[in-house]
Amino acid sequence: MAESNCLEQTFNHTRYQLAGHGKRDVAVLKKAFEHIDGQLESDRYGSGKVIEAFQEKMAALTGKDVAVFFPSGTMAQQIALRIWCDEKSLKKVAYHPLSHLEIHEEDGLKELHNIQAVLIGDKNRVISLEDVVELEEEVACLLLELPQREIGGQLPSFETLERISSYCREKGIKLQLDGARLLEVLPYYEKTAAEVCDLFDSVYISVYKGIGGIAGAILTGDPKFIANAKVWKRRHGGDLISLYPYIVAADYYFEQRIGKMDRYYQDAKELAALFNACHGVATLPIEPVSNMFHVHFDQSKEQMVELLSGLQQQTGIGIASYLKEVGEKTCSYELSLGDLYAAVPKEQLKSAFQLLDEKMKQKS
């Protein structure tokens, strides 16, 4: 713990940081509300201009009929899966072994909805068409996460997506998009959000990843699906009297950043190349397909905490605030590029990576 704190501490004292949009502090809210008229009325249990306007914008973006704003993606996705299971009277869904539902939700899908998850494919790669075709159990719904976050944000090709979609439609399997970071992969696919979403029956998007809002999620689909989702939202305790603090922020930062997703993607490729040029360092994927990737070091976590803490103090550039032990002699962490990268002076950046390379060589 002391080591990790040391890494976090030196990170917090740096002048520049490689990843993110900046601190998650109250200023994020204040900035979003700065130009909002105090007389703007709150939404009220899902009704009102502020929520309806944003929902319409998100429905249009994803090319779906209707959208509903949720306090969280956890809630939105469990509900989407429940609706598709109920429709088919089959309480079984399929998703990747490292899906958010599998590893971060305390088994909510099972404990609350009594839905069984069939883990599909290998945890170290994205789901392939073959994985879907070879599914031995009948499922009501397949959830695909684009990009697959826990393996560095990897993607199937768009052609694979199209084939999986066709296959699922043929077999009557509903397709739910875990698009927490959907907007961040559009530059790689060279597609609009609607073109990707067209392959799916229902879509979830986060408003606080690439968009950088405070919290919240959008679920889109056909009118019957969304009408149902609103009933379940109330059952879950998600139909708050007021969701506007999240909606106003989501809308504000959406407008600020929707045009910057390609910038973040290009920056991620540039930064990954800098890491990969260092001895004993590799990114996953080697060439990013979104604004995110993982960095793997061929050294123990203990060694790397010491090395990176020193490097951060020496260079003033925040590289990592935490590390995850992978093996005895390897560790990794995640980076998602945002507004901050553009502010790092290129010369300082280059020097920092030269230093990282040298230090890694000394260690090996």
Place this chain on the structure above:
Amino acid sequence: MAESNCLEQTFNHTRYQLAGHGKRDVAVLKKAFEHIDGQLESDRYGSGKVIEAFQEKMAALTGKDVAVFFPSGTMAQQIALRIWCDEKSLKKVAYHPLSHLEIHEEDGLKELHNIQAVLIGDKNRVISLEDVVELEEEVACLLLELPQREIGGQLPSFETLERISSYCREKGIKLQLDGARLLEVLPYYEKTAAEVCDLFDSVYISVYKGIGGIAGAILTGDPKFIANAKVWKRRHGGDLISLYPYIVAADYYFEQRIGKMDRYYQDAKELAALFNACHGVATLPIEPVSNMFHVHFDQSKEQMVELLSGLQQQTGIGIASYLKEVGEKTCSYELSLGDLYAAVPKEQLKSAFQLLDEKMKQKS
């Protein structure tokens, strides 16, 4: 619909309003954040100073060991009941026929938690000790709502509460307090929150009723109960990355209004007396025991919409923004007193009620 809109419209154009703290608009948020430093860090999935400090304050207020902030009371209470049911391996709870869980939550308790509700007592009065003793089915938990909102905010005597609590402890029935409006009944009971909560195993309080925050709820109890509640909060999709917009507002308005609950209670008694002095008008309860009561008119909704709309236009005082049909010849609505009542000039108030009395006499 046109009639109701007419009532809402004339209400919205009045200079003064009898009930509430004012409009639920963005100014509520802006005011709460005005003096908050932008550098204050967001809470993060339930951790961080901003959420922990408020939770500690609420635990101390209710005299419980620990508290957890929830996005909604719906979520908090379903979870409380689930925990007590799991502990007793009995999926049955008892509550009033007009409990929020029964009439406003789309059967979430059953659909999500598979818990059966036993409706206890008569819907037109509060639950008595006899109702509890005569329960024919074994239940894991009894939920009591103080005050019972849907019947005008009525209360059992404190002695009855003590007896119900003793009986439940003896019988191994857990007692959950639906204290959405708990702070509002303390002046009547002449007790501290902790003294009331001491009779219960777990307690829910809303932060946007008398307190007047934006949204959110507090659940308090013993450490094991709260640790469990946090796991369920994640399962429900309520463990948001940031809840600070609600927490900062809750804390701000708590400090503003916790000392005013007696004022609201006294005002409610004064205002109820004004209503009861009018021909064909009666409040429920006749003498309020909190800041709230219902007003019943001995006229059809249609007649009263016309009458009150005219009265609001004539006097500039907002009396009602909606009416609920009760019978063919009766209708009612709910009032919860807050900051606005004090601003109504007493002379204008008196004239308005004289006029109401005259108009009611003319109608009869």
